Amino acid sequence: MDWTIAAFLAADAVQNGTIYALLALALVLVFAVTRVILVPIGELLVFAPLTYVFFLPSGISGLPLQGVIPGTAWLSAGMLAVWAALDRAAPRRAGVLLGGALAVLGLAWWGAHGVPLWLGWILAVLIVFPIGPASYRLFFEPAKNASVLTYLIIAVGLHFAYQGLGLVFFGPEQYRLPAILPGQTPIGSVPINNQAFLVYGFALFCMLGLYGFFTRSLYGKALRACAVNRLGARLLGISPAQAGYVSFGIATLIACVAGMLLAPLIQPAYFQGFLLGLKGFVAGILGGLISYPLAVIGAIVVGGLEAWASFQASAFKDAIVFALLLPILFWRSLRSPEVEEEE
Incomplete structure (x- = not known):
């Protein structure tokens, strides 16, 4: 391996590590507040750019999709409608949720009939965003005080449900999306896609934003209280349910924007989300699913290991990355005290 190859592998490690860092940040946020390991975070990441395909002119997307409302809009609106039915005891909240469902369908219809590229970009994020908080309300909140398992x-x-729906909504194809910043910038001997700089900037913004949110804002401190002691937070008037909505909402927003920025680099398809989310989970495990800085460091480690493995043993690169879990989990099991099983 010469210095040129090492430079290219380092660039791949930084790019992949940044992707996994964004997912790891979302996973750590949700787990810290709700004790939910958000496995479908990868599906939420690819849903946004795949929805955006329906808003592109046929000359760009290569597909006659204009005028077709994407399936994610129906999914998002349907989940909001069910949420409203469950909260019918609070008419005002139910009305807002029903209005949100109609708004999602209206935005999808508007985008499907032709909008500027920048507006379609925003509409895709807004359409997919409600799926995250609605997932918490419909599937996790009814199982209050359940175990992590x-x-x-x-x-x-x-x-599995979202991945299957992704196949139904978008088909098995990969889609090429236009870049916000086309072209490349050489750094030394390595050409870097300009779109990747947007991904790096968004990752930095998320890290600084989450730090400021949890240390400076009152709502962020309330979320930290729920993460430390849900019962104590409830006694102090902090709603764990509201904390769950906010954490799922922030994580979904991170995933959607990250997916839109990454789409020109990865050519998204319905099946890509699981592997991306799983590698983000490995990065989060390296940080113990509690530390944002350690999760970012773990993501860089995962990205570097994947880049090295893709050069030395490309057929086993995923297996090598996932094998990283074994020594980490073994080490953590040795550090954790034994707890007798409760009847």
């Missing part, structure tokens, strides 16, 4: 089983079920 129960939440994990629900999350895995949601992953």
Whole structure:
């Protein structure tokens, strides 16, 4: 391996590590507040750019999709409508949710009949965004005080459901989306896609934004209180349910924007979300699912290991990355005290 190859692998490590860092930040945020491992975070990431395909002119997308409302809009509106039915005891909230469902369908109809590229970009994010908080309300909140294992089983079920719906909504194809910043910028001997700089900037913004949100804002401190002690937070007047909505909402927004920025680099398809989310989960595990800085460092480690493995043993690169979990989990099991099983 010479210095040129090492430079290209380093660039791939930084790009992939940044992708996994965004997902790891979302996973750590949700787990810290709700104890839910958000397995379908990858599906939420690819849903946004795949929805955006329906808003592109046929000359750009290459597909005659104009005038067709994407399936994610029907899914998002339907979940909001069910949420409204469950909260019918609070008429004002139910009315807002029904209005949101109609607004989602209206935005999808508007985007499907031709809008500027920048507006379609925003509409795709707004259409997919309600799926996250609605998932918490419909599937996780009814299982109050459940174990982490129960939440994990629900999350895995949601992953399979969303992945299957993705195949129905978008088909098996990969789609090429236009870049916001086309072209490349050479750094040394390595050409870097200009679109990647937007991904780096968004990752930095998320890290600084989450730090400021949790340390400076009152609502962020309330979320931290729910993460530390849900019962104590409830006694102090902090609603764990509201904290769950906010954490799922922030995580979904991070995933949607990240997916839109990454789409020109990865050519999204319905099946790509699971592997991306799983590698983000590995990065989060390296940080113990509690530390944002350690999760980012873990993401860079995962990206570097994947880049090295793709060069030395490309057929086993995913297996090598996931094998990183074994020593970490073994080390953590040695550090954790034994707890007798409760009847």
